[in-house]
Amino acid sequence: MALAPRLEMRQGQSLVMTPQLQQAIKLLQLSNLELAEYVDQELERNPLLENGVAEADRAGEREAPAESHEQVTTAETSLTLADDGPLPDRGGDLDTDYDNVYADQSRADAQNDTAAAETPGAQGSDWQNMRTSGGGGSGDGDYDFAATLTREATLAEHLTDQMMMALKTPGDRMIGAFLIDQVNEAGYMTADLAEAAERLGVDIEDVEAVLGVLQTFEPTGICARNLKECLALQLAERNRLDPAMQAFLDNLELFARRDFDMLMKLTGADREDIASMIEDIRTCNPKPGLAFGGEPVVPVIPDVFVRARSDGGWGIELNTETLPRVLINQQYYSEVSKLSHDPTAKAYLSECLNNANWLVKSLDQRARTILKVASEIVRQQDGFLVHGVQHLKPLNLKTIAEAISMHESTVSRVTANKYIATPRGIFEMKYFFTSSIASSEGGAAHSAEAVRHRIKELIDRELSDAVLSDDNIVDILKGQGVDIARRTVAKYREALNIPSSVQRRREKKAYA
Structure with missing residues (x-):
C-alpha cells in the first residue's frame, strides 16, 4: 500500500472546558481568603466591577443613591434547613454548561429582596442599603488605627x-x-x-x-x-x-x-x-x-454555620462575612459605550461586561453549591452533632454526590479548604468523610474516626497495673461490635502518637 499525505474530515464529540467554566471550577475550590484575593485582582483588572463594601460606605454618605448597579445577591444567601427538609435546588452542577445553569432572577425574587432590605434588622440585597461595620476609612476625620500598629520583632x-x-x-x-x-x-x-x-x-x-x-x-x-x-x-x-x-x-x-x-x-x-x-x-x-514573630497565624474562619433549632432540626447558613460583595456598574458601561466610537474600545467593554457577569454567576453558584453540600453533610452526620464523635458515620464523596445529584469531583472541590462551625467546634468539611470498619455483629459499619476515638478512650482509662496491649484492645472492640485487626489498632494508635503498651508500662512504673 502506497504511503501518501492526504486530508480527512472527521466529526466527533468531546468535552471542551471554556475559560469561563474553568474559572467557575477554580473559584469553587478556593478558600475564603484565596477567593477574596482573587476577587481583588478582578476588581483591579475589570473597570466595570466595584467593591460592594466600599460602595455601601459611599452610599451611606450620600442622600441620593446611585443608579444602575447590579449586585451579587449571593453575599446574603442563607438557608435554614431541618434535618428532614428538602435540599435547595437552585443551580446545577459545576461540571455542566453554565449557560444552562443560571437563569435571570424573576421580578418576584427582586421584589422579595427589596422587601427584605427594607425590613428593620434584616440583611437586604439592595447594594444601596448596605452598611459596613468596619473601622475607620479614608474619609475626612477618620482615624486609621492600623497605621499606628507595630509588628513583633522576628x-x-x-x-x-x-x-x-x-x-x-x-x-x-x-x-x-x-x-x-x-x-x-x-x-x-x-x-x-x-x-x-x-x-x-x-x-x-x-x-x-x-x-x-x-x-x-x-x-x-x-x-x-x-x-x-x-x-x-x-x-x-x-x-x-x-x-x-x-x-x-x-x-x-x-x-x-x-x-x-x-x-x-x-x-x-x-x-x-x-x-x-x-x-x-x-x-x-x-x-x-x-x-518570636514569624509568619502571622491565620485564624480559621468557617464558611458555613450550623445551629440547633428549637424544633430539633439544624439551621445551616453561609458565613456572609466571607463572601465578597461585587457590583457591576451598568451605568458606566452605558455611558462609555455611547460616547466611544472606537470598535476596539467597544469590544473591550463588551468583554469586560461578559467577564463581570460570569464572575457574578460563578460566585453565586459557588455559594449555592457549598450550601448544598454542607446541608447534605449535616443530614448524614446528624448523630455526630447530637451525640459526639462516637456516632460519626462512615461517609464518602460518592454518597454525598449521589444524594445531591452532583459529580464526585465537584463535591471534592467544595470540601477542600472549607470549614463548618458546629455546636461541637469548627471542623474541616473533609473531617466528616471517613472510611468504614465492618461490624462484627453484622450491623451498620463504624467510622474509622469513631474507632480511633474509642481506642484513645480505652488507653486513657487504663490502670497502671493493667496496661492494654493491642490484642486486648482488639478483644474489647470486638466485644463492642467492631471487627478490627490488630495491625489496624497499631496503625491508629501510632497515628494518635500513643506509645506501645511496653513503653506505657515503663512510663507508668517510673511515675508510680
Whole structure:
C-alpha cells in the first residue's frame, strides 16, 4: 500500500472546558481568603466591577443613591434547613454548561429582596442599603488605627541586635550574620559549619567560636544544632548539667522508648533521680525560636454555620462575612459605550461586561453549591452533632454526590479548604468523610474516626497495673461490635502518637 499525505474530515464529540467554566471550577475550590484575593485582582483588572463594601460606605454618605448597579445577591444567601427538609435546588452542577445553569432572577425574587432590605434588622440585597461595620476609612476625620500598629520583632532581628553588641570585629559579624540566616523558625542552626567556613573563606575554628557566642544569646537554647544541644544549653544555665544529666541527654532515644531501666544503668541514677531529670527536661523549651514573630497565624474562619433549632432540626447558613460583595456598574458601561466610537474600545467593554457577569454567576453558584453540600453533610452526620464523635458515620464523596445529584469531583472541590462551625467546634468539611470498619455483629459499619476515638478512650482509662496491649484492645472492640485487626489498632494508635503498651508500662512504673 502506497504511503501518501492526504486530508480527512472527521466529526466527533468531546468535552471542551471554556475559560469561563474553568474559572467557575477554580473559584469553587478556593478558600475564603484565596477567593477574596482573587476577587481583588478582578476588581483591579475589570473597570466595570466595584467593591460592594466600599460602595455601601459611599452610599451611606450620600442622600441620593446611585443608579444602575447590579449586585451579587449571593453575599446574603442563607438557608435554614431541618434535618428532614428538602435540599435547595437552585443551580446545577459545576461540571455542566453554565449557560444552562443560571437563569435571570424573576421580578418576584427582586421584589422579595427589596422587601427584605427594607425590613428593620434584616440583611437586604439592595447594594444601596448596605452598611459596613468596619473601622475607620479614608474619609475626612477618620482615624486609621492600623497605621499606628507595630509588628513583633522576628527571631533574626532579635539575634542581630544581640550580635552587634557581642561581636566587635567585622569578620566575626560577617560570620555571625551568615549563621543567623541559617537559623530556622524553631531556633535551630541548620548550616554545616565546615561548609560555612569554606563558603566564607575562614577557618572552621572561627565559625565554631562565633557559634559559641551566638549560643549564649537569649532565648537560652538558641542556635543549637540538635535537640540534645538545645536542652544542654538550657540545663547548663540552671546548673543542672551534671555528668548524670549529660549521660541522660546522650541517650535520649531510650527516654523516647521509655526504657528507664537502661537509663538508670547508663546514668548510675536511681528511679527517683531519673524522675527528677525528666521533670527538669520537661521544663525546657525544645523550640525556643517560636517565641518570636514569624509568619502571622491565620485564624480559621468557617464558611458555613450550623445551629440547633428549637424544633430539633439544624439551621445551616453561609458565613456572609466571607463572601465578597461585587457590583457591576451598568451605568458606566452605558455611558462609555455611547460616547466611544472606537470598535476596539467597544469590544473591550463588551468583554469586560461578559467577564463581570460570569464572575457574578460563578460566585453565586459557588455559594449555592457549598450550601448544598454542607446541608447534605449535616443530614448524614446528624448523630455526630447530637451525640459526639462516637456516632460519626462512615461517609464518602460518592454518597454525598449521589444524594445531591452532583459529580464526585465537584463535591471534592467544595470540601477542600472549607470549614463548618458546629455546636461541637469548627471542623474541616473533609473531617466528616471517613472510611468504614465492618461490624462484627453484622450491623451498620463504624467510622474509622469513631474507632480511633474509642481506642484513645480505652488507653486513657487504663490502670497502671493493667496496661492494654493491642490484642486486648482488639478483644474489647470486638466485644463492642467492631471487627478490627490488630495491625489496624497499631496503625491508629501510632497515628494518635500513643506509645506501645511496653513503653506505657515503663512510663507508668517510673511515675508510680
